[in-house]
Amino acid sequence: MTLDLLHLMPTDLFRILPEVVLTITGVLIMLVDASLPPHVDRRNLGWLAALGTVFALLASQAQLALLQLAERTGFYGTVETSTFSIFFHVLICGIVLVTLLIALDTLPENGHHKGEFFALITFGAVGMCLLTSAVELLVVFIALEISSIATYVLAGYRKENGRGPEAAIKYFLLGSFATGFFLYGIAMVFGATGSTVISEIATRVHTGGHPGLILLALGLMLVGILFKVSAAPFHIWTPDVYEGAPSPVVALMSTAPKAAAFALLIRILYGAFPALQPIWTPLLWLVAVLSMTVGNLAALRQHNVKRMLAYSSIAHAGYLIAAFAGAGNTGITAACFYTAAYASMNVGAFAVVTLISGYEDELPLIKDFRGVLYRTPVLGGALIFFLISLIGIPFTGGFFGKFFSFTTAMGGGAVWLVLIGLLNSGLAAAYYLRLIVSIAQKPEGESPVPPVAQPIGVAVSAALMLAIAATLVLGIAPGEVLKNAAEGAYELMPHSMQMVNSLVFF
Amino acid sequence: MHLILFILFAGLAIAGALNMLLQKHPINSALSLIVVMTSLAVLYLMLGAEFLAAAQVIVYAGAIMVLFTFVVMLLNAGREERTLGSKASWSVGFPAAVAILAIIASVILKAQGLGNAMLGDKITSTEQVSAVLFKELVLPFEVTSVLVLIAILGAVALARRGDGEERKDRR
Numbered sequence: 001m002t003l004d005l006l007h008l009m010p011t012d013l014f015r016i017l018p019e020v021v022l023t024i025t026g027v028l029i030m031l032v033d034a035s036l037p038p039h040v041d042r043r044n045l046g047w048l049a050a051l052g053t054v055f056a057l058l059a060s061q062a063q064l065a066l067l068q069l070a071e072r073t074g075f076y077g078t079v080e081t082s083t084f085s086i087f088f089h090v091l092i093c094g095i096v097l098v099t100l101l102i103a104l105d106t107l108p109e110n111g112h113h114k115g116e117f118f119a120l121i122t123f124g125a126v127g128m129c130l131l132t133s134a135v136e137l138l139v140v141f142i143a144l145e146i147s148s149i150a151t152y153v154l155a156g157y158r159k160e161n162g163r164g165p166e167a168a169i170k171y172f173l174l175g176s177f178a179t180g181f182f183l184y185g186i187a188m189v190f191g192a193t194g195s196t197v198i199s200e201i202a203t204r205v206h207t208g209g210h211p212g213l214i215l216l217a218l219g220l221m222l223v224g225i226l227f228k229v230s231a232a233p234f235h236i237w238t239p240d241v242y243e244g245a246p247s248p249v250v251a252l253m254s255t256a257p258k259a260a261a262f263a264l265l266i267r268i269l270y271g272a273f274p275a276l277q278p279i280w281t282p283l284l285w286l287v288a289v290l291s292m293t294v295g296n297l298a299a300l301r302q303h304n305v306k307r308m309l310a311y312s313s314i315a316h317a318g319y320l321i322a323a324f325a326g327a328g329n330t331g332i333t334a335a336c337f338y339t340a341a342y343a344s345m346n347v348g349a350f351a352v353v354t355l356i357s358g359y360e361d362e363l364p365l366i367k368d369f370r371g372v373l374y375r376t377p378v379l380g381g382a383l384i385f386f387l388i389s390l391i392g393i394p395f396t397g398g399f400f401g402k403f404f405s406f407t408t409a410m411g412g413g414a415v416w417l418v419l420i421g422l423l424n425s426g427l428a429a430a431y432y433l434r435l436i437v438s439i440a441q442k443p444e445g446e447s448p449v450p451p452v453a454q455p456i457g458v459a460v461s462a463a464l465m466l467a468i469a470a471t472l473v474l475g476i477a478p479g480e481v482l483k484n485a486a487e488g489a490y491e492l493m494p495h496s497m498q499m500v501n502s503l504v505f506f
Numbered sequence: 507m508h509l510i511l512f513i514l515f516a517g518l519a520i521a522g523a524l525n526m527l528l529q530k531h532p533i534n535s536a537l538s539l540i541v542v543m544t545s546l547a548v549l550y551l552m553l554g555a556e557f558l559a560a561a562q563v564i565v566y567a568g569a570i571m572v573l574f575t576f577v578v579m580l581l582n583a584g585r586e587e588r589t590l591g592s593k594a595s596w597s598v599g600f601p602a603a604v605a606i607l608a609i610i611a612s613v614i615l616k617a618q619g620l621g622n623a624m625l626g627d628k629i630t631s632t633e634q635v636s637a638v639l640f641k642e643l644v645l646p647f648e649v650t651s652v653l654v655l656i657a658i659l660g661a662v663a664l665a666r667r668g669d670g671e672e673r674k675d676r677r
Contacts (some may be wrong), residue, residue: 016645030659078646079645114665120663123656136646146649149656150656150660168664216609
C-alpha cells in the first residue's frame, strides 16, 4: 500500500498528505455543518473529524515510504519528510484523535457550535502537523499561527461563563505579542544570513559576519517558542487560560501545540543554530530550572484541579527542557520521548477531569474530587493512574520520560540541574498525592454531587483506553518509540555533531 | 535631492514612531502609526522597491489602519491608565529596547554595507516578486489560505450567539 501511494501521486503532494487530508476534512465539516438544518445535533461531525484524523495518521505512517528517496525536502525546500517529522505527525494526530473522542461525549447537547468546534480542531491540527515538517521559517511562522489561532478561539468556547472570554483574550493578546517576537527574530535571521531556510542558516551562521544580529535573532525566537511551550518566565498565561478554557480543549492545547512547539524548538536550536550551542545550553538550563521550580511551588498552593495541572504542565516543560542539556542527539531523543510520554498522560488526566468536573466545571476544586474512587471506581482509578505517571513512578510513561531526560542531562555534565530536577520531582509528588488522597478518601455523609458525566460514553471510554494504553506502553516497553525518536534525532543532527555511540539507553 | 528626501522621511518616520509610543490616547497613536507607515513607503520607493511601496500604502496605511481606528472607536477606548504593571513593564522593556537598538546600530555601523540579502537589488519589479511568490514560496502562499479560513471561522464561532437565542431572533 505504501509503495502505491508513492507512485500514485506527485512526491511533493505526498509530503504534505496528512495536512491535505486534515484540511479536506475540515472543509467537509464546514460544508456539512452549513447544509444541515439548525436544530439537528452536530455530534456526528465529530466522528467525521475523528475519521479524517485517523486517515491523516495513516498518511503520516505511509510517508515512511518517502524516506527511500534521496531527496528529503519538497516544495522548493520548504518541507522535509524525515523520521523526526513522522514521529511528531503520528503523535499529534494521536492527541487530536483522543481529544475529538473526549469532545464527542462531553460537549453539551445543543447550542454550542459543535460544527465549528470540530472544524477548528481539525484545522488547528493542520498547523501543528505542518509545524513539525516545515524547514523554512515563513512556513514555520504560518503553521505556528494556524495552530495558535485555533487554540485562541477554542479557549474562549464557553461564552456564557465570564472566564471563557477572559481566557481567550488573555491568551490571544499575550500569544500575539509572543508571535511578534518570533517574527522579529525571523527578520533578524534573514538580515544576518540572507536566508530563511533552516539548513542554510546553519551553514551561514558559521561564515556570516554579524554575530550580534544572530544572537539577537536567537533570543527573540526563543522568547516566542518558550511562550508557546509555557516555560518560565513566559508562563504567566497558563493557569488562567487552562482554568477558563473547556477541559477537552485544555487536553488538546496542553499537549498537541506544545509537542509541535517542542519539535520547532529542537529544529531551530539543533537545525539552525548548532554553532551557538555553548550559548543556548546555559540559557535553557536556566529556563529548565526556573520552570520546574516556579511550576511546582505554585502548584502546591492551588485548590483548583485545572490550575494545579496547569502549573504542573509548566513544571513538565522544565523537565523536558532539561533534556536539552544532554550532548548531541541523545538530548533530542530524550526530548522527543518526553513529549510523547507527557502528551499521553496529560491528555488522559484531562479526559478524566472533564468527566468528573463536567464541561462547565461544576466541580472544579480538589475537595470536590473527594470519594470519586468510591462513586465511579473506573474514573477514580484512571485518574490515579495518570497522576502516578505524572509523578514519575515506574511502569508508567512518566517514569521513563523523566529518567531519560535526567540521564541525558547527567551525561551532558549538568549534575546540579539533575539534582534540582530530582528535588522538584519530590516536591511535585506532594501535590499529586494530595489529589490522589482526596480521590481515594471515603465520601462524607452528606456526600456532594456525583461526577457530572454519567454514564460514561463510548467515545470517551475509547479515548481513555487509548491514553491509558499509550502511557502503559511507554512505561513498560518504551523501546520502539525510543528507537523511532533516536532515528529522528539522528537524521536531524548536522553530521559534524553526530555522536553515534551516545545512545546510552540501549 | 535623494538625500534631502531620505532625511525628511526618515525623520518623519522616527518622529511618528516616538509620538505613537508617547501619546496616551489610542486614536492619536493610531494616526501617528499612519505617518510611520507612509514615510516607510516613501523610503521603500527610494530604494527602488515599487511593489513593496505600493503594498505598504494599500495594506498597512490603508486597510490595516482603518481596521485599527475602527476597533479603537468600537471599543470606545479612553486614555491609557498607568498602573503598577505598566511601570514594571517599562523598567524591563526600556532597557531591552535600548539593547536591541544598540545591537542593530552597532551591526550597521561596523559593517561596510550590510551585504545583499537574497531579495537584494535584483528583485524589485512586481513581475520578479510574483515569480518568487508563486514558485519558491508557493507553499507558504497557499497555506495562508488555511490561516485566513481559520481566522474567519474562529471569528464567526466566537461572535455568533448560542443556537437557542438565535432561533428566537428568527421570529
